[in-house]
Amino acid sequence: MAPKDNSAAGGSDSRFFTTQKKGEMHELRLELHSTDRNTKVDAVKKVIASMTVGKDVSGLFTDVLNCVQTGNIELKKLVYLYLINYAKTQPELTLLAVNTFVKDANDPNPLIRALAVRTMGCIRVDRITEYLCEPLSRALRDEDPYVRKTAAVCVAKLYDIAPELVQERGFIETLHDLISDSNPSVVANGVAALSEISETSGRGVMKITAS
16 A cells, blocks of 8 residues: 655645545535534635645535634634635635625734735735725734734735725825834835835835935
């Protein structure tokens, strides 16, 4: 018997990379709706594994999306990874997740707020951007530095798909404000975002006028 290759799934997670059998989609759907958190996490991992090897699991979109209603960071990350992947080919389905993004962007947990903003920034769907602006504006001024530094990177991503929107909402000016932030990581990400925007636009947005 050939040895198992654990490299693709990171050791013990290789058990999720199994051949899809008849009825497996139905079984996964049941597991995704389980009340047991571990069962639900494992089910989403199986979906991600199938997705990673090129299997179409878009039929489980609403089932996976329902799993995002949790305070468990690991589960949210998995669901958001699934959403980012299918945003490219199923943009209309991704719009179903907008309310979840907006809700999570207001979560008391800064890790969840940052995760929501980062994910929205990674979804290159024009119709999503209009919903991103308000959460992003709040995140850039969030009390938590982790959220602010995540939001700074998101501005650069947004500029790639909607440069006019970034200009209209004053996000570049806000990035300049972050250069004076008390947190070094926020400052670094602010500078990196401005540098990326400068390179993309060919304009000197990095120039800072001394007051």
